[in-house]
Amino acid sequence: MPVSDEGFDGSGADWPRHASLTREQVFARDHDCCVYCGVEGTPETLSVDHVQPRVRGGDHSAGNVVTACTACNARKAHRRHAEFLADEPEAWRNFRARARYVWPRHLAAVEEELARRSRTKRETRAPGRG
Ligand SMILES: [Zn+2]
Numbered sequence: 001m002p003v004s005d006e007g008f009d010g011s012g013a014d015w016p017r018h019a020s021l022t023r024e025q026v027f028a029r030d031h032d033c034c035v036y037c038g039v040e041g042t043p044e045t046l047s048v049d050h051v052q053p054r055v056r057g058g059d060h061s062a063g064n065v066v067t068a069c070t071a072c073n074a075r076k077a078h079r080r081h082a083e084f085l086a087d088e089p090e091a092w093r094n095f096r097a098r099a100r101y102v103w104p105r106h107l108a109a110v111e112e113e114l115a116r117r118s119r120t121k122r123e124t125r126a127p128g129r130g
Helices: 023-029 072-074 081-087 090-096 104-124
Strands: 046-050 065-069
Touching: 023 046, 023 065, 023 072, 023 081, 046 072, 065 072, 072 081, 090 104
Parallel strands: none
Antiparallel strands: 046 065
Protein backbone atom coordinates (compact mmCIF):
# COMPACT_ATOMS: atom_id res chain seq x y z
CA MET A 1 0.00 0.00 0.00
CA PRO A 2 1.48 3.35 -0.98
CA VAL A 3 2.04 5.62 1.97
CA SER A 4 1.19 9.28 1.68
CA ASP A 5 3.78 11.86 2.55
CA GLU A 6 1.26 13.75 4.61
CA GLY A 7 2.61 14.53 8.00
CA PHE A 8 6.17 13.84 6.91
CA ASP A 9 7.06 17.49 7.32
CA GLY A 10 9.85 16.74 9.74
CA SER A 11 8.35 18.68 12.63
CA GLY A 12 8.05 15.50 14.64
CA ALA A 13 5.40 16.83 16.96
CA ASP A 14 2.72 16.45 14.28
CA TRP A 15 3.66 12.90 13.50
CA PRO A 16 0.68 10.56 13.74
CA ARG A 17 1.52 8.35 16.69
CA HIS A 18 -0.86 5.60 15.64
CA ALA A 19 0.64 5.15 12.19
CA SER A 20 2.52 1.95 11.56
CA LEU A 21 5.84 2.88 9.98
CA THR A 22 8.34 0.91 8.00
CA ARG A 23 11.97 0.93 9.06
CA GLU A 24 12.75 3.43 6.30
CA GLN A 25 9.94 5.75 7.43
CA VAL A 26 11.18 5.69 11.02
CA PHE A 27 14.67 6.71 9.87
CA ALA A 28 13.26 9.42 7.57
CA ARG A 29 11.14 10.83 10.39
CA ASP A 30 14.21 11.05 12.62
CA HIS A 31 16.32 12.55 9.82
CA ASP A 32 18.56 9.45 9.90
CA CYS A 33 19.75 10.50 13.33
CA CYS A 34 19.89 8.47 16.51
CA VAL A 35 17.42 9.92 19.04
CA TYR A 36 19.77 9.10 21.92
CA CYS A 37 23.08 10.61 20.76
CA GLY A 38 22.04 12.66 17.73
CA VAL A 39 24.61 11.04 15.46
CA GLU A 40 23.58 10.76 11.83
CA GLY A 41 23.72 7.26 10.42
CA THR A 42 22.90 5.09 7.45
CA PRO A 43 20.44 2.21 7.22
CA GLU A 44 23.44 -0.01 7.95
CA THR A 45 24.34 1.71 11.22
CA LEU A 46 20.83 2.58 12.39
CA SER A 47 18.20 0.35 13.88
CA VAL A 48 14.60 0.69 14.95
CA ASP A 49 14.30 0.68 18.72
CA HIS A 50 11.02 -0.20 20.41
CA VAL A 51 10.52 2.12 23.37
CA GLN A 52 8.25 -0.43 24.98
CA PRO A 53 9.63 -3.82 23.95
CA ARG A 54 7.34 -6.07 21.98
CA VAL A 55 7.61 -8.72 24.70
CA ARG A 56 6.14 -6.17 27.13
CA GLY A 57 3.22 -5.42 24.88
CA GLY A 58 4.78 -2.64 22.83
CA ASP A 59 3.50 -2.36 19.28
CA HIS A 60 4.96 -0.98 16.07
CA SER A 61 3.03 2.29 16.22
CA ALA A 62 4.95 5.46 15.41
CA GLY A 63 4.72 6.53 19.05
CA ASN A 64 6.62 3.45 20.14
CA VAL A 65 9.48 3.26 17.65
CA VAL A 66 12.55 5.46 17.42
CA THR A 67 15.77 5.52 15.44
CA ALA A 68 18.79 4.33 17.41
CA CYS A 69 22.36 3.81 16.27
CA THR A 70 23.90 0.43 16.92
CA ALA A 71 26.22 1.95 19.57
CA CYS A 72 23.30 3.28 21.62
CA ASN A 73 21.33 0.11 21.08
CA ALA A 74 24.28 -1.84 22.48
CA ARG A 75 24.62 0.56 25.42
CA LYS A 76 20.93 0.23 26.17
CA ALA A 77 21.27 -3.55 25.99
CA HIS A 78 19.01 -5.27 28.50
CA ARG A 79 18.01 -2.12 30.37
CA ARG A 80 14.46 -0.91 30.30
CA HIS A 81 13.97 2.24 28.27
CA ALA A 82 13.28 4.37 31.36
CA GLU A 83 16.25 2.83 33.13
CA PHE A 84 18.58 3.51 30.23
CA LEU A 85 17.54 7.15 29.95
CA ALA A 86 17.68 7.68 33.72
CA ASP A 87 21.24 6.32 33.63
CA GLU A 88 22.30 8.52 30.72
CA PRO A 89 21.39 12.19 31.17
CA GLU A 90 22.66 13.18 27.75
CA ALA A 91 20.67 10.48 26.00
CA TRP A 92 17.61 11.65 27.93
CA ARG A 93 18.17 15.27 26.85
CA ASN A 94 18.51 14.22 23.23
CA PHE A 95 15.54 11.93 23.44
CA ARG A 96 13.31 14.61 24.95
CA ALA A 97 14.36 17.10 22.30
CA ARG A 98 14.01 14.72 19.35
CA ALA A 99 11.40 12.12 20.14
CA ARG A 100 8.44 14.45 20.58
CA TYR A 101 6.21 11.99 18.77
CA VAL A 102 6.52 9.18 21.31
CA TRP A 103 3.57 8.31 23.49
CA PRO A 104 3.52 10.66 26.49
CA ARG A 105 3.41 7.66 28.83
CA HIS A 106 6.94 6.69 27.73
CA LEU A 107 8.25 10.11 28.72
CA ALA A 108 6.29 9.94 31.97
CA ALA A 109 7.90 6.57 32.73
CA VAL A 110 11.37 8.13 32.52
CA GLU A 111 10.34 11.10 34.68
CA GLU A 112 8.98 8.61 37.22
CA GLU A 113 12.18 6.59 37.15
CA LEU A 114 14.24 9.73 37.76
CA ALA A 115 11.97 10.84 40.61
CA ARG A 116 12.10 7.38 42.15
CA ARG A 117 15.90 7.38 42.01
CA SER A 118 16.30 10.79 43.62
CA ARG A 119 13.98 9.66 46.41
CA THR A 120 15.95 6.43 46.86
CA LYS A 121 19.21 8.34 46.94
CA ARG A 122 17.99 10.57 49.76
CA GLU A 123 16.59 7.67 51.74
CA THR A 124 19.68 5.49 51.52
CA ARG A 125 22.19 8.23 52.40
CA ALA A 126 23.90 7.06 55.56
CA PRO A 127 23.84 9.59 58.41
CA GLY A 128 27.13 11.19 59.29
CA ARG A 129 28.79 10.37 55.96
CA GLY A 130 29.48 12.39 52.86
ZN1 LIG B 1 23.20 6.82 19.20
